[in-house]
Amino acid sequence: MALNLSATFTLMPLENIQEGHCLPRIDPACPEHLAKSLRQHGTLQPLLARQSEKGPAILIDGNRRLAFARREKWESLPVQLLPPETAWLECWEMAVELNGTDRSLLEKALALQGFLDCWQRDGREDDAEETARTQALPRLGMKALARNREKLGLLLEMPEGVQQAFHGGLLPEKALTVLPFFSGEDQLRLARAVEEWRLSVGMTHRFLPLCLEIIKRENISLEKLFSEIETAKNAEGRPQREGIMAALDKRRYPLRYRIQQEFEEVWDEIKEPNLTVTPPPEFEGGPFQFQMEAHNPEDLADQLNNLQTSLKENRELWQRLFAPALSPDEDRLS
Amino acid sequence: MKPLSPVHTVYVENRVAHTAMTRRVLERLGHGVDVQFTDDPAEVTARYDLRRGAHRRGKQALLLHDFRGEAIKPCPGTPEYLCCLYQILNFAVGCPLDCTYCILQDYFSNPLLTVQANPDAFLGAAAEILRSTPEQFWRLGTGEFADSLALEPLTDYAPLLVEFIRDFPNAMLELKSKAVHVDKLLDLDHQGRTVCAWSMNWEKVTEEEELKASSIEERLEAARKCEAAGYRLAFHFDPILPEPGWEAGYEKTVRRIFETVRPESIVWISLGCFRHTPGLEWTIRERFPKNRYTYGEFILGGDKKMRYPQPLRIAVYRKMMEWIRQYGGPGPVVYFCMENAQVWQAVMGRVPKNNEVLGKWLDHAFLD
Numbered sequence: 001m002a003l004n005l006s007a008t009f010t011l012m013p014l015e016n017i018q019e020g021h022c023l024p025r026i027d028p029a030c031p032e033h034l035a036k037s038l039r040q041h042g043t044l045q046p047l048l049a050r051q052s053e054k055g056p057a058i059l060i061d062g063n064r065r066l067a068f069a070r071r072e073k074w075e076s077l078p079v080q081l082l083p084p085e086t087a088w089l090e091c092w093e094m095a096v097e098l099n100g101t102d103r104s105l106l107e108k109a110l111a112l113q114g115f116l117d118c119w120q121r122d123g124r125e126d127d128a129e130e131t132a133r134t135q136a137l138p139r140l141g142m143k144a145l146a147r148n149r150e151k152l153g154l155l156l157e158m159p160e161g162v163q164q165a166f167h168g169g170l171l172p173e174k175a176l177t178v179l180p181f182f183s184g185e186d187q188l189r190l191a192r193a194v195e196e197w198r199l200s201v202g203m204t205h206r207f208l209p210l211c212l213e214i215i216k217r218e219n220i221s222l223e224k225l226f227s228e229i230e231t232a233k234n235a236e237g238r239p240q241r242e243g244i245m246a247a248l249d250k251r252r253y254p255l256r257y258r259i260q261q262e263f264e265e266v267w268d269e270i271k272e273p274n275l276t277v278t279p280p281p282e283f284e285g286g287p288f289q290f291q292m293e294a295h296n297p298e299d300l301a302d303q304l305n306n307l308q309t310s311l312k313e314n315r316e317l318w319q320r321l322f323a324p325a326l327s328p329d330e331d332r333l334s
Numbered sequence: 335m336k337p338l339s340p341v342h343t344v345y346v347e348n349r350v351a352h353t354a355m356t357r358r359v360l361e362r363l364g365h366g367v368d369v370q371f372t373d374d375p376a377e378v379t380a381r382y383d384l385r386r387g388a389h390r391r392g393k394q395a396l397l398l399h400d401f402r403g404e405a406i407k408p409c410p411g412t413p414e415y416l417c418c419l420y421q422i423l424n425f426a427v428g429c430p431l432d433c434t435y436c437i438l439q440d441y442f443s444n445p446l447l448t449v450q451a452n453p454d455a456f457l458g459a460a461a462e463i464l465r466s467t468p469e470q471f472w473r474l475g476t477g478e479f480a481d482s483l484a485l486e487p488l489t490d491y492a493p494l495l496v497e498f499i500r501d502f503p504n505a506m507l508e509l510k511s512k513a514v515h516v517d518k519l520l521d522l523d524h525q526g527r528t529v530c531a532w533s534m535n536w537e538k539v540t541e542e543e544e545l546k547a548s549s550i551e552e553r554l555e556a557a558r559k560c561e562a563a564g565y566r567l568a569f570h571f572d573p574i575l576p577e578p579g580w581e582a583g584y585e586k587t588v589r590r591i592f593e594t595v596r597p598e599s600i601v602w603i604s605l606g607c608f609r610h611t612p613g614l615e616w617t618i619r620e621r622f623p624k625n626r627y628t629y630g631e632f633i634l635g636g637d638k639k640m641r642y643p644q645p646l647r648i649a650v651y652r653k654m655m656e657w658i659r660q661y662g663g664p665g666p667v668v669y670f671c672m673e674n675a676q677v678w679q680a681v682m683g684r685v686p687k688n689n690e691v692l693g694k695w696l697d698h699a700f701l702d
Contacts, residue, residue: 177616181623217629255631255643282633284644285414285674325644326680 009046020059030068046078109152283325350451398451405459414636419693426480440614477510486515500525512547514556531568536583572606592661606671
């Protein structure tokens, strides 16, 4: 459903326009590229506002253009005025058009909240959220947002510091799936950790669920876990971020870690030159793959002879190489 | 038996408004249930979009629809693991029992309970398939996309199926359930072509994760009644959840099975450790925040499902086999649901060459 922008508009004095709530900007300052365009061409599109019975029109779209106009002491702006009773729909439609690239998750959450408030205030349905979810949002092509409605709502309940981390792009959208499982205090702790340890988006995607799963499984506090991460990082002497992730991985997947370790230890003992081995992914099911390097037939024959000798002389070691995938070692499993 | 999740809404496709099945369901539900008629069942299912947490609402809504789709379809196995080639007699989809680990939460796009309310057309289509393939043996079941007995108080579907399958020498039916509504099966002339099966677990899992299912002892009592009525039995340990205390728990369940029924009555026992799609764990965590088992150690298997690491699965299966042989002797056929050749070899000492061979093993377990 596209908004009909060819509808008539009026030049409206700035004092008759009030900043709106449906599409708020966290930072309403006008970006330079927009300021340049406004100076050069003026407003190419009318602002969108909703009529109110008394007082100024309430802005739906155009907060940054209005801020620029006020700063530059313009007198008026072109405004398309919508009747009050349809305001919710159009304001949301603008959200549809604008939510793609230049709005942060927090702004989307606030826009969504504004939409729901509009709906409820207008007394359209008893169950405003349900109707919005099942009817209004999908009808407007907002299926993804409809699906994420609850998560965006949860974002507004998070501590301000966490909200700002989302707004600044420090926390990726996927974090909304995991963070609600933590207390507000822990959410802040995690946001700070992501910032301090300068985790990339990819690392953050792994980091948050790892933390959740470890503290849930082991029934420890996030604070304690973080203190252990520091220790592990120092002891291993790895670069900070990789060290953190390795320490968490080791703790989250102890059995997998021990299987890999056993395999590597045995292979170190076998030490067959020019031969590389790749175990099946996750030591699950498939065959181990061996790759041999040779420069000529004689070289290959020599190596095959050596390999045969090794298989005979170190039979036990070779058997142990395959064992990690099969051996149900009680001690290891405990 | 814990009370069945009450059905609050029934949607009836107009084409089946007057079938005996529809009349029976509406009569048994009585007053106080919202009944809506529709020409378009797809529109109804669209209202229960799973992605927005319609699970609970969906399990309280029942859609009675005309026969459409496939009467028989293969169980959705994956090529990376050995599958028994079980075929689904597709009488219903969805389950009211609400087990926390249920794969259907992530497998279907809606949780609505749907039932083929025109059994004549549905079973007619199934009969056509069975008659047209006399050379093929069909191992059919109704417990994959639904619970075979959970809706029996409303539908009485199982007796129809038992009496249907007895006329086909090239087929058998397995009713697989966590419910115990078997009384109407006991006096039927089943001709030995139906196997009554229960999904089993240890008590802690049954109490904490199988929220509306019958207890283990209730299931065993139902199995005992069916055995007395001449049915053969099967038990499925799937999903096995090796959480703290699992050894004593599963040993007790295995022991209780063989204290309650004779090993000779058991046609097969299947084993399968918990596995899940990556998306399911988040659904479980959201819907059941107290759960612990999704925080266990899992690896991504070849079929892109999360599984316990192979050595852990082998250890668990070896224990299960030890108890089954200890209490049940060498008789009962035991197989894995969706396991790889290494696990088969390490636990059973033999590997079915492929899915067809595994299928044949089970066919023979029934026929011999």
